[in-house]
Structures are given as structure tokens and as C-alpha cells.
Amino acid sequence: MQPNSLQLENLKIVTLVSVGKHPQSGRVRRADQDSRAVELGLTLAAQNPDGLMVLHAGDPAEPGLRSYAGMGLAAINVLQLDPAADAVAPLGEQLQQSGADIVLTGVRAESGEGSGMLPYQLAEKLGWPIVSRVADIVSVNEGVAEVLQALPRGQRRALKVRLPFIASIDTAAPAARQSAFGPAQRAAMTVTVVEAETDTVRQSWDEAVARKRPKRLKVIKAKTAAERFKAATAKSQSEGGRIMKKEAPEEQAQAIVDLLIEEGVLR
Amino acid sequence: MSSHDVLDIVRRDPRAEWIARNRLHPLHGTLVSDATAEVRGPSGLLRKYPHRVGFIGPNGIKRIDRLKGNAAASGKGRRSAAQEVQLPLHQVENPDFYIVVVADMVGGRLTGHDKDVIGQAHKLAAGIEGSGAILAVCFGPSKEEHFDTAGVDRLLLLDDAIYDDYCPEQKLAALVQVDTEYQPTHWLFPDSVNGGTDLGSRLAARLHERPAAQAWQVDHQTTVCRGAGGTMDITRATPRLLLLAEECADQIDETRHEALPVTLTAVPTVVAQLQNQGPVAVDPNAVALAEAEFILSAGNGIHDWEQFHQAASVLGATEGASRVAVDDGFMPRFRQVGATGTWVTARVYLAVGISGAIQHMQGIGQCDKVIAINTDAGCDMVKRASLSAIGDSEVILGELIKQVQAFRAQQSVEGDQDAA
Structure with a gap:
């Protein structure tokens, strides 16, 4: 959806990106949700290309970062820090300095801890509101953004939130445009070396390739032989649903409508 | 002689x-x-x-x-x-510590995920010395009747009108109040899209805790949680706040619990920065069939396809079809419901002219309410359905369209009156 009647000319959008990992092959790529966040940022900053800043905290030589640049970015800003360092504090400082209005991130990273806590910690640090699982930013008017939030079962909820805010972008957001190789190589990497505290808690963790989770077994807790026999042989019987055979079609339709209203699907 | x-x-x-x-x-x-x-x-x-x-x-x-x-x-x-077996009652009179579970309560009832998390809470409490009580925090109006058999020792039901809408900031304030009043040993949230992840992450940021997300193997000392988009297992010491994956532990099914209601002294009212503007109308056919809430499904018994599509749009239902309807070219392949098509999770499934082949019944196994419209009263779909209308599908669908349109008209009139 193209944002309409915006005050986007002087809006400052920051998209935080991380290095993605393909779920099957494990190859380094642009992360799915983060690339959607970049896409949304590009859409919002269509009139003002300088208004979008793509920010990464980590290693600037990471090849995965170039694939974000291939979406049409002139530069990617990188806060260079140690891989074992905690990125929250330098990112928070950077955001405060840059005067961002909207900060876009993914919901969960595809590499590292992937707890999805970064946007929340930044919001807590900066005192900004956070909107989780955003599908679209519809408009920005007089410092208030109208945001569509993705709900389960494909539903959407409209929210209004005052700038500045942080939004985590759901997979329901518009898909990212293709990444072109040439522009990706030509894009500039603006590197700032920052000092950050080492994440000591994480050093004590063991990380391994994910094991397959055991499936939950259906345990039959029958006390008597008769119950065990019944559990092994019984067919699931109908719950004694109501059968309307002789009624007129009007009555049948009425009963169906009543049930639909009771279940709350007829809105 | x-x-x-x-x-x-x-x-x-x-x-x-x-x-x-x-x-x-x-x-x-x-x-x-x-x-x-x-x-x-x-x-x-x-x-x-x-x-x-x-x-x-x-x-x-x-x-x-x-x-x-x-x-x-x-x-x-x-x-x-x-007769019904009375399960043994598990009582905690003076709890030494609390483990708080914040339930999703989708539709006012505990979800399966919520019950898994409560089961995990009991497993955690068993590993810690002293007697612990499981305190369930539920927001909004509750329709749940079986808190006792789900394993809830103490129940904090916050059903004021301010919690009815989407209000993560207000809920967060209430949870912070719970933290100061009860000082729970652990905070457990279901790691779900129904709000558990969002609320848990907000609370973790506020309390400066480092949660374990997608935790799936938890005891009182170590936790195994998924990281890096589900491709890594992280083994770590069990943190105070956990976002638990589905099926993390077995549900409680052998004991009864007190579910004693408790209250909070006071919760500060928060000025919401997120203003809820309500749900947005979505095109039901744009919703993926697998996650649609309400499906109108057509089978061999449909002859008037125009009427069927009209019924789907009037009802606001996502369209589905049986294999026969797809094979005959009346519906696209991605609309097929069943073992060879899509396994659906709809809450309400309205099957018109589908007798219910076993592959189809497998596909609708997770549906809550099935409604059947069919000419044959003895078919499998009627046996599965909670409401079946036996008769000509064209006539019944026609009536249904009429009545729903009348219902909509009446609703809009009432809405106008309310507005006036």
C-alpha cells in the first residue's frame, strides 16, 4: 500500500538489520523479516531517499549485509564491535543521536540468540512505544502514525501511535524486492568503531545444532482392562450433533445462522 | 391271576x-x-x-x-x-514461593499452549524446595470453567473493562504490580502469536531480565531453548522469565487444584501510547486456507456455483472445496481441503454437499464446530457435524443468504440508532 498524504519529507527512518541464515541450507543471506523492514523503510522514504538509514551492529565485512544494499541502498551504516559484545547500548546511543522517528526491526533474528528482545530493550532504554508484529505503516500525519498490526489467522488491527516509535516487522509485511548484485557491491559501508561491554552471560551458554524435538505421545492412562480395551478399540463417536431432517429450509437456515452468531464468526 | x-x-x-x-x-x-x-x-x-x-x-x-x-x-x-472420578485435590495452603503463568486466554478460554505452560510451572515447582503455588494471571472476561483441573492453584482474574481491548501497556503495569506484590520465583509466558511473546518481552525489558525464548526443555537448573531462528539449541541456566514453546511439558490431568481467586491491591492506570483503532476488514479469500477462521466448503453436492460464491462473500467466509469439486474444475487446487490439500484449523467449518471421505475428514480434524448441509443423513460428515441440515443445498443456501443479509441489515440499522 502506498502511503498517502504523508509528512514524509522530513521523516527519519532507521532500519536495523541483522545477518540472516537460510533455514534449510544454513547459507548466509539477508534475514527475511529484516529485509521486509528495509522494504517498508524504502516505501516510506520513497520521496526522501536520505530519510532512510540502514544500521547494523557487528562485523562490516559480513557478506550477508551486501544483499540488503542490493535492494537499492546507497550506504549501510555499521557499528563495528566485537562479536561477543552486547549491541543494545551502542545502538541506543546511535538512535538517540540520529534523531530517528521510526525504527524498524525484524521480530526475531535468524542468527545468534534470536530471542527478539532487542526492540523491546531499545524501547525501554529510549522510553519509546513499541509496536510488535507490524504488517504495514499506512500513514504518518502530524506526528501520529497509523499502523496495521498482523494478528493470527490473517487478521489485522489498526493502531495509532505517536512518533518516535519502534516497530518489529512481521512476515505478513510486503515481501522484499529483489537484491541486485552490482549495486550491492557498489554500496558504501560507513563504519563507526564503537566500544561495547562484552556479553558475559552468553559466554556460559552451550550452543549446538538444534535437536529434533520429541513428539508428544498419546498416553492412555486407563486403570482397568475394560478401559484399556475401550481406548484401543473404540471409534470416535459423533458427539450427538443436532440433525435437522424434517424441518423447513427456513428453520434449518435459521439454526445455522444462530450457531454462526454464537460462535462469533458472523460479524 | x-x-x-x-x-x-x-x-x-x-x-x-x-x-x-x-x-x-x-x-x-x-x-x-x-x-x-x-x-x-x-x-x-x-x-x-x-x-x-x-x-x-x-x-x-x-x-x-x-x-x-x-x-x-x-x-x-x-x-x-x-460415574465421574473425583481427582485428588492438590492444596497449597501457605505457599513458600509463587510461579506466575500469564495465560493467552484466546476467546476467554485457556488454550492448549496455556495448559502446557501450567504443566511446566508445576514441573518447575516440584524441583524447587518448599511448597510453591502456581498463580495464573488472566486478562479480560473469562469463559473458562476448568481452571482447577488445568492446574491453577491461585487465580488472578483481571477482568476490568480497561483490559478488554488491546492494551499491552496497561497489562504490563498490572504485571509489574504482580511482580512487586508476589515476587514470583519464575515468570512463564506462552511463546505465541496470541500476545504471550509480546507481553513477556515487554515485562522482561521492564524487569531487566534476560528471558529464554522458545524454551522447550526446562527444569529448575537448566533450560534448553531454540535460538537463531530455530536452528540452534542453547543450553543455559534457567532464567527467571521464560517464553515457552508449545508442548514444553505435559498438561496436568491427574490432580485437581484449588484455583483460589486472589486480587491485586491497586494497579496504576497507564496512559496508552498505542491507541487501538479496532480490527480491519480483511478479504476472507486473501487469508491462507490453513489459518482461516471460518471456511465455507463445497463438494459434489453443489450445482449452482454462482450461488456458492455469493454465499461465501455474504457470510464473509474463506472458500474451500473437496477433491471432487477441484478435480471437476470448479475450484482451484489451492482451495482443496483434506489430506492431499490443506489441513485446515478453522474454528467453524461449513460443509455444503460434502459427504466426508476419510481424507477430507483428516483435513478438518482440528476444526471445532462443523456444520453440514447434505441430502444424505447417514454420511460421515453428518456424524462429525455438531449441526446438520438435511435437504437440498441450493434451497438451504438460498435461505441462508437471505437470513444473513437480513441480519446484516438489522445490524446496520441498530448501529445507526446507536450512533444517533
């Missing part, structure tokens, strides 16, 4: 013989020899006369009472065993 002969003649009483032969005759007992006498066979073996065992029951059938008259008492016992 004649008199001698007369004396020698054995007079037979055919009636008595008949009675003696007929074990069912009421006088049979008076004519046969004493039943209680012990009879020994030629080898000294005790012989039993099987015809004399037992008695004739009221309906003429012989009954053998091997329980020696104790049948009445044991019969009573069996009947009571068949």
Missing part, C-alpha cells in the same frame, strides 16, 4: 414324570430327589448335577449366583465407578 398281575403292574404317572423331566416346572423341586445331598460317583468323586445349580430368574432364564447373594453390594460399587 388277574389280581396278582394287577399288583405287579407299575402305575406310571405321566404328569409326575413330565414334571420331573421339566426343570422349569414350579413343582419340579418336590418330585426330584433332595438337591442338597452330596452325590458320589463310583470312583468316589463328588458329582454335581448341573441342572440343579442356580435358580430360574423372573424372565424364565436360569441364573447362577456365584457371588452367594453379595451381588447387590458389588453392583452398586460398579455403578459408582462408572
Whole structure:
């Protein structure tokens, strides 16, 4: 959806990106949700290309970062820090300095801890509101953004939130445009070396390739032989649903409508 | 001669013989020899006369009472065993510590995920010294009736009007209040899209805790959680706040719990930075079939396809189809419901003209309410359905469209009146 009647000319959008990992092959790529966040940022900053800043905290030589640049970015800003360092504090400082209005991130990273806590910690640090699982930013008017939030079962909820805010972008957001190789190589990497505290808690963790989770077994807790026999042989019987055979079609339709209203699907 | 002969003649009483032969005759007992006498066979073996065992029951059938008259008492016992079993009550009178579970309560009821998390809470409490109580925090109006069998020791039901809408900031304030009042050992949230992840992450940021997300193997010392988009297992010390994956632990099913209501002293009212503008109308056919909430599905019994599409748009339902309808070219392949198509999770599934092949029934296994419209009252779909209308689908669908349109018209009139 193209944002309409915006005050986007002087809006400052920051998209935080991380290095993605393909779920099957494990190859380094642009992360799915983060690339959607970049896409949304590009859409919002269509009139003002300088208004979008793509920010990464980590290693600037990471090849995965170039694939974000291939979406049409002139530069990617990188806060260079140690891989074992905690990125929250330098990112928070950077955001405060840059005067961002909207900060876009993914919901969960595809590499590292992937707890999805970064946007929340930044919001807590900066005192900004956070909107989780955003599908679209519809408009920005007089410092208030109208945001569509993705709900389960494909539903959407409209929210209004005052700038500045942080939004985590759901997979329901518009898909990212293709990444072109040439522009990706030509894009500039603006590197700032920052000092950050080492994440000591994480050093004590063991990380391994994910094991397959055991499936939950259906345990039959029958006390008597008769119950065990019944559990092994019984067919699931109908719950004694109501059968309307002789009624007129009007009555049948009425009963169906009543049930639909009771279940709350007829809105 | 004649008199001698007369004396020698054995007079037979055919009636008595008949009675003696007929074990069912009421006088049979008076004519046969004493039943209680012990009879020994030629080898000294005790012989039993099987015809004399037992008695004739009221309906003429012989009954053998091997329980020696104790049948009445044991019969009573069996009947009571068949009645509902009262599970043993698990009581925590003075809890040494609390473990708080914040339930999603989708539609006002505990979800399966919520119950898994409560089961995990009990597993955690068992590993910690002292007696712990599981405190469930539920927001919004509750329709749940079985908090006790789900394993809730203490229940904090926050059903003020301010929690009805989407209000993560207000809920967060309430949870912070719970933290100061109860100082729980652990905070457990279901890691779900229904709000558990969002609320848990907000609380973790506020309390400066480092949560374990997608935790799936948890005890009081170590936690295994998924990281890096589900491709890594992180083994770490169990943190105070956990976002638990589905099926992290077994649900409680062998005990009953008190579910004692508790209250909070006061919750500050927060000025919401996120203003809820309400749900947005979505095109039901744009929703993926697998996650649609309400599906109108067509099968071989549909002849008027125009009417079917009209019914789907009037009802606001996502369209589905059986294999036959797809094979015949009336519906696209991605609309097929069943084992070879999509496994749906709809809450309400309205099947029109589908008799219910086993592959189709597998596909709708997770649906809550199934409504069938069919001409055949004996088909499998009618057996599965909670409401079935037997008759011509065209007529019933036509009526349905009319009534729903009338309902919509009435609603909009009421809405106008409210607005006025």
C-alpha cells in the first residue's frame, strides 16, 4: 500500500538489520523479516531517499549485509564491535543521536540468540512505544502514525501511535524486492568503531545444532482392562450433533445462522 | 391271576414324570430327589448335577449366583465407578514461593499452549524446595470453567473493562504490580502469536531480565531453548522469565487444584501510547486456507456455483472445496481441503454437499464446530457435524443468504440508532 498524504519529507527512518541464515541450507543471506523492514523503510522514504538509514551492529565485512544494499541502498551504516559484545547500548546511543522517528526491526533474528528482545530493550532504554508484529505503516500525519498490526489467522488491527516509535516487522509485511548484485557491491559501508561491554552471560551458554524435538505421545492412562480395551478399540463417536431432517429450509437456515452468531464468526 | 398281575403292574404317572423331566416346572423341586445331598460317583468323586445349580430368574432364564447373594453390594460399587472420578485435590495452603503463568486466554478460554505452560510451572515447582503455588494471571472476561483441573492453584482474574481491548501497556503495569506484590520465583509466558511473546518481552525489558525464548526443555537448573531462528539449541541456566514453546511439558490431568481467586491491591492506570483503532476488514479469500477462521466448503453436492460464491462473500467466509469439486474444475487446487490439500484449523467449518471421505475428514480434524448441509443423513460428515441440515443445498443456501443479509441489515440499522 502506498502511503498517502504523508509528512514524509522530513521523516527519519532507521532500519536495523541483522545477518540472516537460510533455514534449510544454513547459507548466509539477508534475514527475511529484516529485509521486509528495509522494504517498508524504502516505501516510506520513497520521496526522501536520505530519510532512510540502514544500521547494523557487528562485523562490516559480513557478506550477508551486501544483499540488503542490493535492494537499492546507497550506504549501510555499521557499528563495528566485537562479536561477543552486547549491541543494545551502542545502538541506543546511535538512535538517540540520529534523531530517528521510526525504527524498524525484524521480530526475531535468524542468527545468534534470536530471542527478539532487542526492540523491546531499545524501547525501554529510549522510553519509546513499541509496536510488535507490524504488517504495514499506512500513514504518518502530524506526528501520529497509523499502523496495521498482523494478528493470527490473517487478521489485522489498526493502531495509532505517536512518533518516535519502534516497530518489529512481521512476515505478513510486503515481501522484499529483489537484491541486485552490482549495486550491492557498489554500496558504501560507513563504519563507526564503537566500544561495547562484552556479553558475559552468553559466554556460559552451550550452543549446538538444534535437536529434533520429541513428539508428544498419546498416553492412555486407563486403570482397568475394560478401559484399556475401550481406548484401543473404540471409534470416535459423533458427539450427538443436532440433525435437522424434517424441518423447513427456513428453520434449518435459521439454526445455522444462530450457531454462526454464537460462535462469533458472523460479524 | 388277574389280581396278582394287577399288583405287579407299575402305575406310571405321566404328569409326575413330565414334571420331573421339566426343570422349569414350579413343582419340579418336590418330585426330584433332595438337591442338597452330596452325590458320589463310583470312583468316589463328588458329582454335581448341573441342572440343579442356580435358580430360574423372573424372565424364565436360569441364573447362577456365584457371588452367594453379595451381588447387590458389588453392583452398586460398579455403578459408582462408572460415574465421574473425583481427582485428588492438590492444596497449597501457605505457599513458600509463587510461579506466575500469564495465560493467552484466546476467546476467554485457556488454550492448549496455556495448559502446557501450567504443566511446566508445576514441573518447575516440584524441583524447587518448599511448597510453591502456581498463580495464573488472566486478562479480560473469562469463559473458562476448568481452571482447577488445568492446574491453577491461585487465580488472578483481571477482568476490568480497561483490559478488554488491546492494551499491552496497561497489562504490563498490572504485571509489574504482580511482580512487586508476589515476587514470583519464575515468570512463564506462552511463546505465541496470541500476545504471550509480546507481553513477556515487554515485562522482561521492564524487569531487566534476560528471558529464554522458545524454551522447550526446562527444569529448575537448566533450560534448553531454540535460538537463531530455530536452528540452534542453547543450553543455559534457567532464567527467571521464560517464553515457552508449545508442548514444553505435559498438561496436568491427574490432580485437581484449588484455583483460589486472589486480587491485586491497586494497579496504576497507564496512559496508552498505542491507541487501538479496532480490527480491519480483511478479504476472507486473501487469508491462507490453513489459518482461516471460518471456511465455507463445497463438494459434489453443489450445482449452482454462482450461488456458492455469493454465499461465501455474504457470510464473509474463506472458500474451500473437496477433491471432487477441484478435480471437476470448479475450484482451484489451492482451495482443496483434506489430506492431499490443506489441513485446515478453522474454528467453524461449513460443509455444503460434502459427504466426508476419510481424507477430507483428516483435513478438518482440528476444526471445532462443523456444520453440514447434505441430502444424505447417514454420511460421515453428518456424524462429525455438531449441526446438520438435511435437504437440498441450493434451497438451504438460498435461505441462508437471505437470513444473513437480513441480519446484516438489522445490524446496520441498530448501529445507526446507536450512533444517533
